[in-house]
Amino acid sequence: MIRARAATRSIPLDPGFPWEVGRASGQPVMRCFQCGRCTNGCPLTWAMDHPPHRLLRMVQLGAEGEVLVSRTIWLCSACHGCATRCPNDIHLPAVMDALKQMALARRVRVGDRQVALFHRLFLATVARLGRMYELGLIGLHKLASGNLFGDLKVGLLMFTRGKLSPLPQLIKGRGDLRAVWRRAAALRREGGRQ
Amino acid sequence: MKYSYFPGCTLPTQMKNFELTVRWTARRLGIELEELDSWQCCQAVFPLSTDSPMGLVASFRALINAHQAGRALVTCCSGCFHVIKRTAHLMARDQETRQKLEAFCEQEYPPEGVQVLHYLDLLLSSLESVQPPVPLKDLRVGAYYGCLLLRPEDELGFDDPEDPQKMERLVRLLGAEPVLYAYRTECCGSYSSLLDRAGAEAAVRAIVSSARRAGAQVLVTSCPLCFWNLEESSLALATREPSFAPLPVLYFTQLVALALAAPDECLDWSAHRIDPRPAVAAFLPEVKEA
Incomplete structure (x- = not known):
């Protein structure tokens, strides 16, 4: 007797998920018919766990759990090669950004913690100082990630060539800027309660 | 002609070879670049999700400042150009986000919009007549x-x-x-x-x-x-x-x-x-x- 053994595993699917992603990203995700042009031109597929066209198929099928923990959504560099070539006018980088925010909001295991941490520290630096301060950002990232001595040589070289300034540029009106962030946070909290 | 100039974080610090030649070529060709007062980092990446416009604040303020000076905004860095131009585009088509940002910043965005130019365009038109x-x-x-x-x-x-x-x-x-x-x-x-x-x-x-x-x-x-x-x-x-x-x-x-x-x-x-x-x-x- 021959028994066929399916090499599949079952994963929960949520049929509402693609519509939710569509709303959050403003993109017609259901239009994708898997032509694969996005994946063919993508410069970062080598590091992704799911190539872009497959991730979009997973979104269509409602594989929320798998999609939100994927590394792919954190690795997209938003080069927009895919968006330029998509025959269905789906702006894939916008979909990736919406998925990142959903992953953070739902507190799932983040697919790439280093990238998520970098995003957070970058925003915190700029919110406080108004301008980018590379050395401060790198320091914070190293402390928070525990990777203290990686890239030390490149960093030293950049420092000695004057490419990393020892002190941040301090602009006028940093108080105004912090007030903007405070108002935004307050308005967001209000919006959340409604 | 006078333009509001947005240098971006990288030019004045790490890439002086870029900044110095921008300023020199502008002087040489009679392009007047006036640096915006206390501009902030453009955030380097344009935020694509629709629910949080905080990544747009710096570009929003830069656009308004350029408009108040009555000039087009010019930038040389591809990253800043990308983020600021897309912000200007979004302000023209997304009223909800515009109103949110106006509330955050307590500033009004000009209804007619603000022109964003890349310095390459200015060079191309100036160099047509220069040997x-x-x-x-x-x-x-x-x-x-x-x-x-x-x-x-x-x-x-x-x-x-x-x-x-x-x-x-x-x-x-x-x-x-x-x-x-x-x-x-x-x-x-x-x-x-x-x-x-x-x-x-x-x-x-x-x-x-x-x-x-x-x-x-x-x-x-x-x-x-x-x-x-x-x-x-x-x-x-x-x-x-x-x-x-x-x-x-x-x-x-x-x-x-x-x-x-x-x-x-x-x-x-x-x-x-x-x-x-x-x-x-x-x-x-x-x-x-x-």
């Missing part, structure tokens, strides 16, 4: 556009995203010879270079060897991140693979400065890790003997 004193004869230049300057085309409207021509036109106006190669609009690896050097190196290997096969002697870019990736990854590749020959990288404004006979003090070569001077030796200003 460069040092034509870059026989210099074969590979223009490297990357991503941020071109895509998405419907929002940036800068050039054809698959077959751009503006940098090639600039190269021709300077008397040099543009080289077309397959990878001139491909991604350099972007911030993945911070994550995994191997990926950025693979991207740079493809770009540089494609340009070299087509005969390029130098690469020209307008993006500080591309500049950094091209130099760092090329050097890493060259130490491991003796057959890999790096190409020097210049900003488009440096090429213009050379053709317009800029004095030596505006050509800061110390920011380069791959010295471009041997490739452009014929066009360098004579350095006075001490």
